[in-house]
Amino acid sequence: MSAQTLGRMNLGAGIISVLTLLAALIWAFPLYWGVISSLKPETEVVRPFIELWPDNLTFEHYIHALTATQIGRWYVNSIAVAVGVTVITIISSMLCGYALSQLRFPGRKLLWWLILASFMVPTQALIINHFVLVADLGLLNTWAGIMLPQLIHPVIIIVYKQFFDQVPQDFREAAVMDNAGEFRILFKVYLPMNWGVTTALSIVCFIWTWNAFLWPFLSVTRTEMMTITVGITQVSDAFGVYYARELAAAVLAGLPVALAYLIFQRKVTEAITLSAGIKG
Amino acid sequence: MLTNRRKDAWIAAVLVAPFLAIYLLVFVYPTIQMVMTSFTDAPLIGDGAFVGTENYERLPSDPRFRTAAWNTAYFVALTVIPGTIVALAIALGVSRLAGRMQAAILALFFLPYILPVSVVYLIWDWVLNFQFGILMHLFDLLGIDRVPITKSRDWFMPAVAVVTIWWTSGFSILLFLAGLRSIPPEIYEAAELDNAGRWTTFRRITWPLLWPVTSLVFTISLISQLKIFDQVYLFSQGGRPNDNLVLVYYIFQRAFQQNQSGRAAAVAVVLFILVIVVSVLQFQLLRLAGGRK
Amino acid sequence: QETVVWWDFLGGGDGARMKQLIDRFNQEHQGEITIDATTLEWGMPFYTRVQTAAAVGEAADVIMYHASRIPLAVEQGILQPLTAEDWQAMGLGQDDYAPATWDAVTVEDQQYAVPFDTHPIVLYFNKDILEAAGVLDENGLPMGMDSREGFTETLRALKEHGVRFPLGSVTADGNFMFRTIYSLMGQQDGELMTDGEFLAGDNGEKLENALSVLAEWTDEGLQSTYTDYPATVALFTSGEAAMMINGVWEVPTMTDLSAQGQLFEWGAVELPVIFDHPSTYADSHAFAIPANRGREMAPEKRAAVLEVISWMANNSLFWATAGHIPAYESVTASAEYQAMEPNATYSSLTQNMIFDPRSPLAGISGPIFDVMSTYFVPTLNGEMEPAEAVEMIRDELNAL
Amino acid sequence: MGAITLDRVSKRFGQVEVIRELSLDIGAGEFVVFLGPSGSGKTTLLRMIAGLESIDAGTLTIDGQRSEKLAPGQRNLAMVFQNYALYPHMTVAQNMGFGLRNIGLPASTIEARVREAARMLEMERLLDRRPAALSGGQRQRVAIGRAIVKEPKAFLFDEPLSNLDAALRVRTRVELAELHQRLGATMIYVTHDQTEAMTLADRIVILNNCRIEQVGSPMEVYARPASRFVASFIGSPAMNFLPVTREGEGLKLPGGGALSLPGAPSGSGPWELGIRPEELRVAPSGPLRGSATVIERLGDRTLLHVRLADGTQVVAQDSGKSGVKVGDTVTLAFETAEAHLFDATGRAVPLMDMAA
Amino acid sequence: MGAITLDRVSKRFGQVEVIRELSLDIGAGEFVVFLGPSGSGKTTLLRMIAGLESIDAGTLTIDGQRSEKLAPGQRNLAMVFQNYALYPHMTVAQNMGFGLRNIGLPASTIEARVREAARMLEMERLLDRRPAALSGGQRQRVAIGRAIVKEPKAFLFDEPLSNLDAALRVRTRVELAELHQRLGATMIYVTHDQTEAMTLADRIVILNNCRIEQVGSPMEVYARPASRFVASFIGSPAMNFLPVTREGEGLKLPGGGALSLPGAPSGSGPWELGIRPEELRVAPSGPLRGSATVIERLGDRTLLHVRLADGTQVVAQDSGKSGVKVGDTVTLAFETAEAHLFDATGRAVPLMDMAA
Numbered sequence A: 001m002s003a004q005t006l007g008r009m010n011l012g013a014g015i016i017s018v019l020t021l022l023a024a025l026i027w028a029f030p031l032y033w034g035v036i037s038s039l040k041p042e043t044e045v046v047r048p049f050i051e052l053w054p055d056n057l058t059f060e061h062y063i064h065a066l067t068a069t070q071i072g073r074w075y076v077n078s079i080a081v082a083v084g085v086t087v088i089t090i091i092s093s094m095l096c097g098y099a100l101s102q103l104r105f106p107g108r109k110l111l112w113w114l115i116l117a118s119f120m121v122p123t124q125a126l127i128i129n130h131f132v133l134v135a136d137l138g139l140l141n142t143w144a145g146i147m148l149p150q151l152i153h154p155v156i157i158i159v160y161k162q163f164f165d166q167v168p169q170d171f172r173e174a175a176v177m178d179n180a181g182e183f184r185i186l187f188k189v190y191l192p193m194n195w196g197v198t199t200a201l202s203i204v205c206f207i208w209t210w211n212a213f214l215w216p217f218l219s220v221t222r223t224e225m226m227t228i229t230v231g232i233t234q235v236s237d238a239f240g241v242y243y244a245r246e247l248a249a250a251v252l253a254g255l256p257v258a259l260a261y262l263i264f265q266r267k268v269t270e271a272i273t274l275s276a277g278i279k280g
Numbered sequence B: 001m002l003t004n005r006r007k008d009a010w011i012a013a014v015l016v017a018p019f020l021a022i023y024l025l026v027f028v029y030p031t032i033q034m035v036m037t038s039f040t041d042a043p044l045i046g047d048g049a050f051v052g053t054e055n056y057e058r059l060p061s062d063p064r065f066r067t068a069a070w071n072t073a074y075f076v077a078l079t080v081i082p083g084t085i086v087a088l089a090i091a092l093g094v095s096r097l098a099g100r101m102q103a104a105i106l107a108l109f110f111l112p113y114i115l116p117v118s119v120v121y122l123i124w125d126w127v128l129n130f131q132f133g134i135l136m137h138l139f140d141l142l143g144i145d146r147v148p149i150t151k152s153r154d155w156f157m158p159a160v161a162v163v164t165i166w167w168t169s170g171f172s173i174l175l176f177l178a179g180l181r182s183i184p185p186e187i188y189e190a191a192e193l194d195n196a197g198r199w200t201t202f203r204r205i206t207w208p209l210l211w212p213v214t215s216l217v218f219t220i221s222l223i224s225q226l227k228i229f230d231q232v233y234l235f236s237q238g239g240r241p242n243d244n245l246v247l248v249y250y251i252f253q254r255a256f257q258q259n260q261s262g263r264a265a266a267v268a269v270v271l272f273i274l275v276i277v278v279s280v281l282q283f284q285l286l287r288l289a290g291g292r293k
Numbered sequence C: 001q002e003t004v005v006w007w008d009f010l011g012g013g014d015g016a017r018m019k020q021l022i023d024r025f026n027q028e029h030q031g032e033i034t035i036d037a038t039t040l041e042w043g044m045p046f047y048t049r050v051q052t053a054a055a056v057g058e059a060a061d062v063i064m065y066h067a068s069r070i071p072l073a074v075e076q077g078i079l080q081p082l083t084a085e086d087w088q089a090m091g092l093g094q095d096d097y098a099p100a101t102w103d104a105v106t107v108e109d110q111q112y113a114v115p116f117d118t119h120p121i122v123l124y125f126n127k128d129i130l131e132a133a134g135v136l137d138e139n140g141l142p143m144g145m146d147s148r149e150g151f152t153e154t155l156r157a158l159k160e161h162g163v164r165f166p167l168g169s170v171t172a173d174g175n176f177m178f179r180t181i182y183s184l185m186g187q188q189d190g191e192l193m194t195d196g197e198f199l200a201g202d203n204g205e206k207l208e209n210a211l212s213v214l215a216e217w218t219d220e221g222l223q224s225t226y227t228d229y230p231a232t233v234a235l236f237t238s239g240e241a242a243m244m245i246n247g248v249w250e251v252p253t254m255t256d257l258s259a260q261g262q263l264f265e266w267g268a269v270e271l272p273v274i275f276d277h278p279s280t281y282a283d284s285h286a287f288a289i290p291a292n293r294g295r296e297m298a299p300e301k302r303a304a305v306l307e308v309i310s311w312m313a314n315n316s317l318f319w320a321t322a323g324h325i326p327a328y329e330s331v332t333a334s335a336e337y338q339a340m341e342p343n344a345t346y347s348s349l350t351q352n353m354i355f356d357p358r359s360p361l362a363g364i365s366g367p368i369f370d371v372m373s374t375y376f377v378p379t380l381n382g383e384m385e386p387a388e389a390v391e392m393i394r395d396e397l398n399a400l
Numbered sequence D, E: 001m002g003a004i005t006l007d008r009v010s011k012r013f014g015q016v017e018v019i020r021e022l023s024l025d026i027g028a029g030e031f032v033v034f035l036g037p038s039g040s041g042k043t044t045l046l047r048m049i050a051g052l053e054s055i056d057a058g059t060l061t062i063d064g065q066r067s068e069k070l071a072p073g074q075r076n077l078a079m080v081f082q083n084y085a086l087y088p089h090m091t092v093a094q095n096m097g098f099g100l101r102n103i104g105l106p107a108s109t110i111e112a113r114v115r116e117a118a119r120m121l122e123m124e125r126l127l128d129r130r131p132a133a134l135s136g137g138q139r140q141r142v143a144i145g146r147a148i149v150k151e152p153k154a155f156l157f158d159e160p161l162s163n164l165d166a167a168l169r170v171r172t173r174v175e176l177a178e179l180h181q182r183l184g185a186t187m188i189y190v191t192h193d194q195t196e197a198m199t200l201a202d203r204i205v206i207l208n209n210c211r212i213e214q215v216g217s218p219m220e221v222y223a224r225p226a227s228r229f230v231a232s233f234i235g236s237p238a239m240n241f242l243p244v245t246r247e248g249e250g251l252k253l254p255g256g257g258a259l260s261l262p263g264a265p266s267g268s269g270p271w272e273l274g275i276r277p278e279e280l281r282v283a284p285s286g287p288l289r290g291s292a293t294v295i296e297r298l299g300d301r302t303l304l305h306v307r308l309a310d311g312t313q314v315v316a317q318d319s320g321k322s323g324v325k326v327g328d329t330v331t332l333a334f335e336t337a338e339a340h341l342f343d344a345t346g347r348a349v350p351l352m353d354m355a356a
């Protein structure tokens, strides 16, 4: 290696940092551009120049999207479905993960393998029979129908199991010595011990559900039952032929999850790494 | 630990029941149904007659199925390896930053990942718009001819692939970052004292130590890109030649547009098996490759 | 109090007109009937949704349907037939419609929908630009409307005059271009389907001719390429495109902008005669009642639905302000209608309208439509030779 | 309160029998330390008493009550875990009250007991803190407090000091000893640190390979180790062992020296002679001779690592001001009375201590 | 080979100046130990020498060469990290050879040096293993081997023993001392364990708050601590400190006793009198008197925790056979020559040692 001084190494590192910063700005630029375009009057949007800031900032497209369309209703649907899926998935996964981690019962191994294996399975392949199933149950165009096939996230069980596995056995034993029963151990000791895991998993579960497209797209045939991610691309009276209105709707659809991410950034990254830690 | 097995089993049953019920209803039952449907000529809703393996026999000579399979493979090729490389490069860059700066930059790279696909579509459709898209304005400035990126046959899949990489890289970046962070800094300091230069450090230290994460990222993106539908569907609005036809799209068309669930289910079964085989195979392969290093 | 759930796919300027109509209806029927309307994405998404929804009993009470697609719908069992009592209840009948229109909603002597309008495509033009380029004739109409060469000359003149796009075409959307191309085939008396065979004889050649004209314009830079629907409208209204081929339903967009003083002098005429004789593709919006599987429609509801349809027919003069030509003849016969502009300018084309083949394979987003439009985008934008496209289309159609 | 008797208890993990017919009596109020190397069964034994491991055979009697089948919560014992196992989401007070809440004591009783324990351990100020906001030593005290409030029949400790740093370990050790004096409760304490065992225990139970090697007071096991294992395990630096054989009336030492020992045991050996470093002193003349290889100065004393002529390494302890340097030849002497003799199986052989 | 000189070096992390104008000379072949509590700057100082932290001001000279601007690899030093930092994906041989490969040595030379080092450390059998397949002690040796093959000007160690268990730590300590004798190389060793420092060092550098408190041989810092901090940090059990004030010619001790001390320093105090436990003995009469609260029997010696009349706790060391029991009243005496006096700022005040 040629003569290399500390100073030169720092210079090299500095260049890489600047490049990374540039790359990040370019990377995020489409997002910025989408937001900015939605704040321009329609006539300005189609001007043939690059204008990084609107001449006339306007919220008219947002007002239009919120008042003249069903976007409000879709918001309610999306929230209801995402919250529903999150609550049900988290609770059922938590209970199952606890049992797998802490209890010895017949069929435990088998169940564990099933859960691991269902990772690989493409739920997209099941759309036909999910549709038939939900139709048979009479749940098409209902929140329950949108939620049902989304209620399985094996990852969450696996993360929970691993989390419970990692809790030192001592806590369990301390609680047993303290006369606590199984449910008390779960709800009074294990869960409160680290709400962080539950919060993180809830947030990503919420984001996943909020972002789901294929199933809500298939299972809802009535506009008023659509989730926002489906609605904004499937219903056209909402926006007509106006680019800026469409973008405003897109911003509105992305905003809750984007905000959730920006507020809970650490939790989200934690959950993502948690959820992947196991697949390897 | 002193335990009472019978009591444990009862408690376990109660705890596992909610998940198991959902699992059987939403997963096991539809899977069985899917296989059964694939041997019938059923429409979307309602029963069909048993037709044996006819639906499968038609597949090899079905040009649309072949196109769909080919396009899926093409899309996978366009996204998986390039996506992994892009994510690794970004992660390496981000990992050099520290503190708030790192968090902010990471957020910029990660933000697309948490957006719904329809938002991603609308934004990119606008950016790439042939008349008003900012990219075209940029081309004009640089004196490049405008390219109708999402509308032309040659560019359609690559464009969707680029958007997909942009959309999903955040996830891989996080995994790579976690991998990089788990390499103890002392290892790098030891390498520094051992006179290892930047490139040697990457090739002899970082890359081998990151291999497990690399193969994980690779596997995850391979599996998920095989199931591609949303982006392709959205970007094809307005009608496309068959260059948009991927396997899940084909299932969707057969079942929901042409009302032929039997034939669609056969394709679904094929996809189902394909994904499982591919993921198992490649997981083993990667492990072998990693083990030999 | 009945609520009638209504689905349509009217996205543009006509969508706004329809909203007004619905509002008026709701006002006039306060306490009796309310229309609960939604507008879905036009084309395949709309029909896929109707189809799956009807199959599981979740479709609306009344839907707007393209007449061209009715044979397919009937085969799929998605629509309820309209009985004689229904017609009576609505106060409408065969006599109120042009024969071609009536036929369009009839399959095997049974009606499945109530025609509402016919909607051809027309040529919009920017009088200011055309005048400046010297291609506006003394009647204020574009020159060269009678031949391929003539019209191409006009386009070239505009180009030389510095107009970016002499002609705005929805070249990024094969679905849309189906109309233009089918019109051009019609000008040569071309047919898609003869005795169950597709593009037989010289029909393939005629399709190729049609595609060639457009491809040629693209080659010469006379036509906007890869332009999607909103972009086409935006190009025209912003003056970047001097002319535009689009549906009559964009008329309200123009009138509205004009009214706000934001538009140039504009006009709309029947398509130029590129080939042998005038001919324009048209389809018809009609009202249909879905056959919701497993859900019987209550008589009261049906009565309300029929009232909605009937009211709409009787008030379709307003619909004409959306550019469309009402199907109800007592409306088109009225003096008021005859005086409307620009409808009057292109009213001549009613004699030259052609419709889709009557087949379950035809219709908006039907299999034929789907196959053909798939190949239009690459051909019209110079990525594929017209001959090759015709070849592919013929093969795929015959494989249906 | 709190006498504990184990009578021929056994324990198997799967196929492996780990503890086999072990018996032990622990008197009420006694401080008993289980001492042994890693894997010697200390934890297992403690957990069998606590009820966290089942007892496969034999009986456990606590305070006269047969207890081997009772659930852990019902034995009324309190355990302090190695890493304290404090519930991180509860305050100190909640941690201490959790066990009492589970048996449904009224809030006022709980409150009173927690206050009392906190007062005794001088941590009233800490009651509202979470464990994360406590130092290692404070956590340790909370863990003990959690045990105290239960007013248990006996306290069980599993290496409670091993997570503390050296200085704190010493301090806490002293506190524990004082606590035992104050409460007078039975305490069973597991450790592998002989210093802890020596300083805390009334009696030490030395375990090896899951069997009891010796039970006795600290000074007994130090001065009269029953086996080579006990001798080597107790005392730091560890006892020196020299292979010896009989020579005439005495013993032949490695490196050529000899030890005249009129009353030496019968038989011809080989034996091992054990001498603690602190008994080996540098002297003008003596039976051992070698050269110093490493000198470790600890301030108050100096450890000399001496290699004898035949290569055997021994450690001798000299005063803090020792003048020996590396490479010096030193002669080492010791009192025969302080030497120990072990036979080939490791059992102690009595040395006639009137001799020498 | 390997003299290292730091001349008024400074280091800041962001706004905080951590090390300020620190100077230190290390002779070639010397074994120097940096000793200090956590956060005292030991690691920082070591890393500044290694080049892993930049030196903001001042100069570093290694073997006569100005080195503060050189990249770590170019200083030709070898470092053994606390957790060894072995490359987990390389075999032991590859680990050891990595640094040599990077400077482009021919494969045969590398092979030879690796073999030689492995032979010296008795780990030839391990050469093909990965670090994961090694025990803690073996990893430690590999880390040292990796340093040896580089034939560096100096070895830097950052708490290399802290991850080993107690017994292994003692053994490895002795091995390290022997290694130093064999190689004769300069070694700088960081630890917070005073026993390690005492037993290994030629000279100890005692750091506190990122400043040097004292530099000296182990016996110097033990016998003549320059400050109260050094005195308290070195020696175990720790020195007793008694608050004293002048009384006439002597000092007034807590608990009422007095120390006649003709040549006591001028001024009236208050001072602290430091006496190591091993210098405090039970005697029929003496200046200190109190009752034994805890007795810790360590076998060869016994620690008496004594509470003086005013509540001050002191620790005294008695023989292993001490007869003192808890509660006994004991009188403690000491040699004035062995006592230390510190002023209010913690600096040592010379006590006239002809007195008493």
Ligand SMILES: Nc1ncnc2c1ncn2[C@@H]1O[C@H](COP(=O)(O)OP(=O)(O)OP(=O)(O)O)[C@@H](O)[C@H]1O
Pocket (backbone or CB within 6 Å): D013, D018, D036, D037, D038, D039, D040, D041, D042, D043, D044, D045, D192, D210
């Ligand atoms: N759950 C178990 N399954 C199988 N064997 C076990 C189990 N627990 C302990 N053992 C075995 O029992 C023996 C005693 O282990 P135990 O944990 O009691 O030792 P210990 O003396 O506490 O050691 P340490 O000082 O390391 O804590 C060991 O050989 C161990 O391997």
Ligand SMILES: Nc1ncnc2c1ncn2[C@@H]1O[C@H](COP(=O)(O)OP(=O)(O)OP(=O)(O)O)[C@@H](O)[C@H]1O
Pocket (backbone or CB within 6 Å): E013, E018, E036, E037, E038, E039, E040, E041, E042, E043, E044, E045, E192, E210
């Ligand atoms: N990267 C850093 N940024 C800011 N301050 C630091 C950094 N590294 C060390 N310090 C500070 O420098 C001082 C010395 O730290 P250093 O790690 O050298 O201590 P140490 O003596 O090695 O302690 P330990 O025994 O805990 O390893 C501490 O106050 C520490 O907080």
Ligand SMILES: [Mg+2]
Pocket (backbone or CB within 6 Å): D042, D043, D044
């Ligand atoms: Mg243990």
Ligand SMILES: [Mg+2]
Pocket (backbone or CB within 6 Å): E042, E043, E044
């Ligand atoms: Mg340190």
